[in-house]
Amino acid sequence: MTNTIITNIRERNYTIGIVGLGYVGLPLLWTFHEQGFRVVGIDIDAAKIEAFRIGTSYIKHFPAEQMQKLAQSDRCRATNDFSIVSDVDAIIMCVPTPLNLHREPDMSYIVNTTHAIAPHLKAGQLIVLESTTYPGTTDEIIRPICEEKSGLKSGVDLFFAFSPEREDPGNPNFGTATIPKVIGGDGEAALEITDVLYSSAIVKTVRVSNPKTAEAVKLLENIFRSVNIALVNELKLVFHAMGIDVHEVIEAAKTKPFGFMAFYPGPGLGGHCIPIDPFYLTWKAREYGLHTRFIELAGEVNTAMPQFVVRRTIEALNDKKKCMNGSKILCVGLAYKPDVDDMRESPTFVVMDLLEAEKAHVDYYDPFIPVIPPTREHGKWTGKKSVAWSPDVIASYDAVVIVTNHKIVNYRELMEWNDTIIDTRNALNNLPAREHQVWKA
Numbered sequence: 463m464t465n466t467i468i469t470n471i472r473e474r475n476y477t478i479g480i481v482g483l484g485y486v487g488l489p490l491l492w493t494f495h496e497q498g499f500r501v502v503g504i505d506i507d508a509a510k511i512e513a514f515r516i517g518t519s520y521i522k523h524f525p526a527e528q529m530q531k532l533a534q535s536d537r538c539r540a541t542n543d544f545s546i547v548s549d550v551d552a553i554i555m556c557v558p559t560p561l562n563l564h565r566e567p568d569m570s571y572i573v574n575t576t577h578a579i580a581p582h583l584k585a586g587q588l589i590v591l592e593s594t595t596y597p598g599t600t601d602e603i604i605r606p607i608c609e610e611k612s613g614l615k616s617g618v619d620l621f622f623a624f625s626p627e628r629e630d631p632g633n634p635n636f637g638t639a640t641i642p643k644v645i646g647g648d649g650e651a652a653l654e655i656t657d658v659l660y661s662s663a664i665v666k667t668v669r670v671s672n673p674k675t676a677e678a679v680k681l682l683e684n685i686f687r688s689v690n691i692a693l694v695n696e697l698k699l700v701f702h703a704m705g706i707d708v709h710e711v712i713e714a715a716k717t718k719p720f721g722f723m724a725f726y727p728g729p730g731l732g733g734h735c736i737p738i739d740p741f742y743l744t745w746k747a748r749e750y751g752l753h754t755r756f757i758e759l760a761g762e763v764n765t766a767m768p769q770f771v772v773r774r775t776i777e778a779l780n781d782k783k784k785c786m787n788g789s790k791i792l793c794v795g796l797a798y799k800p801d802v803d804d805m806r807e808s809p810t811f812v813v814m815d816l817l818e819a820e821k822a823h824v825d826y827y828d829p830f831i832p833v834i835p836p837t838r839e840h841g842k843w844t845g846k847k848s849v850a851w852s853p854d855v856i857a858s859y860d861a862v863v864i865v866t867n868h869k870i871v872n873y874r875e876l877m878e879w880n881d882t883i884i885d886t887r888n889a890l891n892n893l894p895a896r897e898h899q900v901w902k903a
């Protein structure tokens with residue numbers, strides 16, 4: 463059976479179903495489609511299925527022309543009907559893996575998706591999970607549900623693998639097809655099929671022993687970032703107290719050609735990955751009676767950063783003989799990182815909440831997010847609109863906090879139009895500031 467499957471992949475006589483058409487699933491579907499595969503997008507969000515039908519993009523960095531090409535292609539379709547699973551050869555799951563209110567893994571998306579596909583499975587299919595998750599998810603959740611509901615057996619007539627998504631939305635240098643793909647299969651046949659499939663669309667594959675090792679790889683990558691960002695955030699506070707600019711220190715340190723990697727401080731962590739994924743391991747480690755102290759400490763340091771931003775804003779206002787109570791504060795950048803429209807877990811929300819708790823009137827400016835859509839945790843800001851970028855509007859604020867440094871923002875204009883700016887991203891580093899105009903935070 464394995465040889466036939468591999469031949470079908472090589473001859474592009476193969477259909478790939480992508481479940482979850484978000485930031486990860488949509489570019490992945492595009493990548494396979496570009497390599498000549500038949501693709502089927504499956505999502506519970508009716509708006510996304512409609513976008514496929516009419517050919518409009520719903521992700522800023524995913525070009526509308528590509529969406530139109532997909533809409534017109536006879537090798538692409540999208541649906542919310544899971545019975546289509548019986549028509550595909552591979553199912554790749556790219557559904558969300560958030561934390562619940564107790565900051566524990568919310569596995570409901572993976573569990574629901576698995577239950578939805580399981581009744582439609584047939585012999586010979588490959589099932590790959592790409593969502594970031596704790597080691598053991600493929601073996602302990604996906605495989606048992608699929609095997610039980612379908613009566614098929616892993617390694618015999620069903621093949622399971624985990625392959626972590628390493629997408630970096632908005633990164634101009636790397637896209638889905640050019641980022642090496644780690645793969646861990648449940649057995650040799652699953653590994654071989656997964657490798658042939660991904661190799662046909664992605665620059666390089668990296669085989670590891672099994673799905674749980676692949677699941678651990680992704681967590682290592684994100685924990686590494688979280689811990690190192692926490693380290694520079696902590697050093698920022700210490701150096702600030704000593705009158706040393708942490709950014710100047712990092713720029714000089716990174717001239718060392720080995721043994722150092724630059725990480726940059728900021729207003730706190732954001733996004734769907736770095737603030738969340740490490741705690742998947744924390745939760746799983748408890749099952750083994752182990753504590754993940756680095757992860758917890760990094761979380762503590764990183765989540766305290768918005769408070770430092772607010773303290774610096776108070777200091778800036780004080781310097782201007784103003785108080786926070788009743789002040790008008792503008793936050794620039796709502797997205798969690800530059801040049802994207804993704805505001806999940808953005809620290810800007812926390813900064814806005816804290817400023818408002820200090821009785822400031824808070825607005826935001828983000829060229830990529832004209833109005834705040836409904837969010838799970840920051841519902842009170844839903845419907846709020848970005849202010850206009852004009853001299854009168856920007857000058858009307860008592861202080862402006864740069865929380866996210868989008869490249870498209872004209873920082874020269876900002877400095878001409880407002881004289882109290884709190885810069886959490888070193889965005890104004892190369893611009894001449896007036897006296898008492900910029901507070902680094």
Ligand SMILES: NC(=O)c1ccc[n+]([C@@H]2O[C@H](COP(=O)([O-])OP(=O)(O)OC[C@H]3O[C@@H](n4cnc5c(N)ncnc54)[C@H](O)[C@@H]3O)[C@@H](O)[C@H]2O)c1
Nearest residue numbers: 482483484485486505506507556557558559575593594627
């Ligand atoms: N966004 C990133 O940069 C990134 C990078 C690496 C890894 N990841 C991981 O990839 C996974 C997906 O992230 P994302 O950013 O693409 O999320 P997303 O929210 O952009 O997209 C998820 C999609 O899944 C759909 N969905 C939810 N439940 C479903 C179900 N039961 N059946 C079918 N569709 C369902 C949603 O409607 C949505 O369209 C997560 O585990 C995330 O941690 C994301």
